[in-house]
Amino acid sequence: MRTCTMTVWAAVIVAVTSAAGPLRADPIAEQIRKAREAALNSSVVVSYYVERDDGVRADIRMLGTVVGPDNLVMFTSAAISSQFALSQFHDFKLIVTKGDDIQTYAAEYLGKDDLAQVAFLRVTDPKAPKLPPLEFQTGVTLEIGDPVLSFTSLGEPDGYARVIHLSRVGARIDQPVTLWLTAEGLGAPGTPVVTLDGKAMGIVGFTRLNRGTNARPNWSLGEVIWPAERFMERLKNPPKGGSLVKRPWIGVQTVTPVTKDLAEYYKLGDRRGVVIGQIVEGGPAEKAGIKAEDLILALDGKDLKGTEGQLVENFTNNLRERKIGDTVAMEIWRAGKTETLKVTLVQEPKSAAEAERYKNTQVGLGVREMVTMDRLQRELPASESGVVVSFLDPAGWARDGGLQAGDIVKKVQDQDVKTLADFRRVFDAEIKKKPKEIVLFVLRGKKDTQLVRIETHWDAAEKPKADTPGAPKPDAGGDKKPVEKKSDAGAPPRAEKAPK
Amino acid sequence: MNRGLAAVVLASGIVGLLAGCGPQRDPTATYISLEQARKIARDHVYPATVRVDARRSEFVGGEKRRMGGTGSGVIFDDQGHVLTNYHVAGRAEEITCILFNKERVKARLVGSDPWTDLAVLQLDLAEVQQKGATFQAATLGDSALMEEGDSVLAIGSPFGLSRSISNGIIGCHDRILGTGLDLGGGLETGLFNTWFQTDAAINPGNSGGPLVNFRGEVIGINTRGGGGNDLGFAVPINVAKEVIRQILEKGKVTRSTVGMSFQPLQDLEAFLEVGKTEGAVISSIDPEGPAAKAGIQPRDILVEYSGAKVEGRYPEQLFDLRRRISDTPVGAKVPVKIRRAGEVLPLEITTEELTTVRSQEQDYPKWGFVGQDITERLALRENLHTTKGVFVTGVRAGAAGEQAGIGKGDVIVRVGEQDVNNAAELRKTYDAAVRAKQAMILLKVHRGLAVVPVVLRITYDEGKKPATPPVKK
Known part of the structure; x- marks a missing residue:
């Protein structure tokens, strides 16, 4: 009902503003x-x-x-880069523009869902007016050639004036989910x-398709229309408290497609699927009895489908869209025999971005907890422990110490x-x-260990201006933390788009 | 006042100078002019210096290619043995040397050592004789006596310009160039020696040529340029002497490893509660290696090796320490003393042979790749979890392997259901498959910790193209 009114109202505005007439x-x-x-x-x-x-500090503005x-x-969701911990994002605000009138309201970041590609915030400022929500519609099917609108904007100096893109649908892709491509430019990521x-x-x-993983010439990279089906559920049930929507996980690594040749070699006929390269120790797949080199041909009785380039994505996507705690019946092919194994999906392990952090500005180091991915990437056993150095002050004691x-x-x-x-307890x-030195025992790369000695200069740190002869001079003699405030408000929000 | 200019010109004989005088820094030495000294040095080594043209075949991108290069060398005995760099002639199949008198003679490789980037060649004496060519052997000096500021000449063939001499001084007698220097193809070098740094011009082509002191002795082998002006690096000749001895004796150099890495003790002595010069810190232990088997742990301090004290306060000292360890006979039971938590523990390490990352490459032409055995050293470097399998070193563009996604660094562990332990085994399986004209081959490949199946499709119709039917008119 409300939308109807809005539309009518909008129509009136159009009529008014276009009084001069085309x-x-x-x-x-x-x-x-x-x-x-x-x-x-x-x-x-x-x-x-x-x-x-x-x-x-890097300022970010987007639509x-x-x-x-x-x-x-x-x-x-691409705007909330997984490189950074949530604690590194600050000062969420909403800027509402009406002609030359620009109002700013405080807001709270709610969280994001990378699979749905959306992030959310809510305005907390009590002075904020009620803003009209846009209603998304599911079930809209686009045909090749259909025109669509999308949006971007100019920067702050120009009052964030909106720019409309008109583009036509160029292709429909169904794997792993249905979406549309345009060959022409679309607006800023996340805009309707x-x-x-x-x-x-x-x-x-x-x-x-448009993240630019293929550097081959003449392979047109389209812009992607991400249909509302993909995020509607999240929209009705947004995350809370800055959380990352967690997806199910089964603990397999290096998944490759069952190629046509491999299917022929194994006499699989028309069946396809994926090959499991590695099983994560203690993960659900291992518990269910899946082994490295197993082929997975079907999930819950449904055969995996797609081209060689799509099979793996279809497999992971299928699992990621399920619920944590659900059980999936996986049809396994092993040495010529098939069997069905039941795998219970667990929540995906903590990412490096979610890892807890510790920072000591005086010593000039930051560390974070080790996460599953660290162990997998560095081929370390599940029993490997320690904390990962995530930050070094370029002019700090820790870096000087090697x-x-x-x-x-x-x-x-x-x-x-x-x-x-x-680490926190011992280091603090x-x-x-105030020791003269702090000696750490570290693992570097995959297997080399060594002692790292960090020499401290407490006196200099406490009296940074001390110029008395004999007193140790402060490091680099200046500001240790340059705050290069990026005032790129004029930069278009497109800058946040994944590079092509 | 410059010392060189102040030096008294003495018409002393060369023999007198060499026999009677110590190094020039000796206050009792008789001074002669720099000009004259330089000529003496030249006359002693110049007739022993050769230009080396070497050719080898090597797999590049999975295909055998002929490669050639030019370097320098120095004859060090009357039998016509030439010392040069590994990277000049260490894998050469054909070698030609041009003597100082412009005569050209063939030579063959006697042995080589990538770890010190050295190789020994043998001139074809029959050809020397037949051509009536003459040569002279240079004297190898004592590189330990060289100091910063000592005058030196570099002799060789920069950019192929034979018989070139450049002049300079020792700029640093124990330069370290970091560990893990690469000789190409991941082959490591420089782990066991420090370097003479000199400002005598050293350019590409000088490699393998002698660095000569003003007494006319070879004190180094010019090996590396510094990438800047007036920065060249030479392997000290004392390092080469042991290499020469082993190569002349058995055609190769054998080294030992004990599976531990070191870091300098410098400034860690308070933390580790040891004296300033008490040993070297063991930073890392190969979990499968001899040190691990002996119960040594990272953070232990090696204070004695084979009955001799260990000093590893500075990084420079670690190169000597590594050389000492590597010079221990393979399989020797070596007594060591370790300091741990205030106690000195006597332990025994059994040394193992140190391998290089390279082994003989094997070609699998129909499959489109080249591979080699996995040496202990390669496994360590590439973090491979086993030495079983075949390490792919090159993939031919467009061939079956590449099309199926085989890449450099893949480890082939199985063909079909059959395990593959090494390159020779794979070659047997390959030969059988080619004989049987097998059209599809399933390889199991290790990538990191994962196992990935790869199917090769092989065609066998090459060279048997059906004749095109004659065109009827």
Whole structure:
């Protein structure tokens, strides 16, 4: 009902603003003017900054869309880079523009869902007006050649004036999920894609198709229309408290497709599937009895399908869309025999971005807890413990002592540090003693260990201006943490798009 | 006042100078002009210096290619043995040397040692004789006596310009160039020696040529340029002497490993509660190696090796320490003393042979790749979890292997259901498959910890193209 009113209201605005009248009657232009309104009314600017590990701050502005009551705003999950811990994102705000009038309201970041490609925030400022939400529609099927609208904007100096893209659907891709491509440019990632009859049927998305993994010439890279089906559920049930929507996980690594040749070799006929290269110790797949080199041909009785380039994505996507705790019947092919094994999906392990962190600015180091991916990438056994060096002050004591980013600290002053809590406890206690040196025992790369001695200069650190002869001089004699405030408000929000 | 200019010109005989005088820094030495000294040095080594043209075949991108290069060398005995660099002639199949008197003679490789980047060649004496060519052997000096500031000449063939001499001084007598220097193809070098740094011009082609002191003795082998001006590096000749001895004796150099890495003790002595010069810190232990078997752990301090004290305060000292260990006979039971938690533990290590990352490459032409055995050293370097299998070193563009996704660094562990332990075994399986004209081959490949199946499709119709039917008019 409310949407109806909105549409009518929007139509009136169009009528008013276009009072001067177009030079020629152009039915398409007329349709565009009508179709854009709802999306424009719900279009807002999301603003926040990221404090990088080295202390440098990067301001980010991009387009978001009001999608729910109480000023719930959706934007692209790509903007919340997984490189950074949640604690590094600060000062979420919503910028609402009406002509020259620009209002800023405080907001709270709610979380993101990378699979659905959306992130959310909610306005917390009590002074904020109720903003009109855009209603997305599922079940809209686009045909090749259909025109669609999407949006981007100019920067702050120009009042974030919106720019409309008109593009035509160029292709439909069904694997691993149905989506559409355009050969022409679309607007900023996360902005609504609207049909000419005014249906917001999706957002500007990104997949392997436009992430530019193929550097081959003449392979057209389209822009992706990510249909509303992919994020509707999340929109109705947004994350809370800045959480990352966790997906199910079975603990397999290096999954490759069952190629045509492999299917022929194993006499699988038309059946396809994936090959499991490695099983994660203690993961659900191992518990279910799956082994490295097993082929998986079907999930819950449904054969895996797709081209060689799509099979693996279809397999992982199928699992990721299920619920944590569900059981999947996997048809396994092993040495010529098939059997069905039941795998119970567990929540995917903590990512490096979610890992807890510790930072000591005086020593000039930051560490984070070790996560499953660290062990897998470095081929370390599940029993390997320690904390990972995630930050080094370029002019800090730790770096001068030869500590390197990625080192796994296993001992501090000869005391074992298996977890971040251990590290925090031991390191803080040692720092209090103001030792002349802090000696760490670290694992570098995959197997080399060594001692790293960090020489401290407490006197200099406490009296940075001390110029008395004989007193140790402060490091680099200046600001240790340059804050290079990036004032790139004018930069288009497109900058956040995954590089092509 | 410059010392060189102040030096008294003495018409002393060369023999007198060499026999009677110590190094020039000796205050009792008789001074002669720099000009004259340089000529003496030249006359002693110049007739022993050769230009080396070497050719070898090597797999590049999975295909055998002929490669050639030019370097320098120095004859060090009357039998016509030439010392040069491994990277000049260490894998050469054909070698030609051009003597100082411009005569060209063939030579063959006697033995080589990538770890020190050295090789020994043998001139074809019959050809020397037949051509009536003459040569002279240079004297190898004592590189331990060289100091910063000592005058030196570099003789060789920079950019192929034979019989070139450049002049300079020792800029540093124990330069370290880091560990893990690469000789190409992942082959390591420089782990067991420090370097003479000199400002005598050393350019490509000087490699293998002698660095000569002003007494006319070879004190180094010019090996590396510094990538900058007036920065060249030479392997000290004392390092070469042991290499020469072993090569002349058995055609190769054998080294030992004990499976441990070191870091300098410098500034860690307080933390480790040891004296400033008490040993070297053991930083890392190969979990399968001799040190691990002896119960040695990282953070232990090696204070005595084979009855002799160990000093490893500075990084420079670690190169000597590594050389000492590597010079221990293979399989020897070596008494060592380890300091751990305030106690000195007497332990015994049984040394193992140190391998290089390379072994003989084997070609599998129909399958489109080249592979080799996995040496202990290769497994260590590439973090491979086993020495069983075949390590792929090159993949031919467009061939079956590449099309199926085989890449450099893959480890072939199985063909069909049959395990493959080494390159020779794989070659047997390969030969049988080719004889049987097997059209599909399933390889199981290790990539990191994963096992990936790869199916090769092989065609056998090459050279048997059906004749095109005659065109009827």
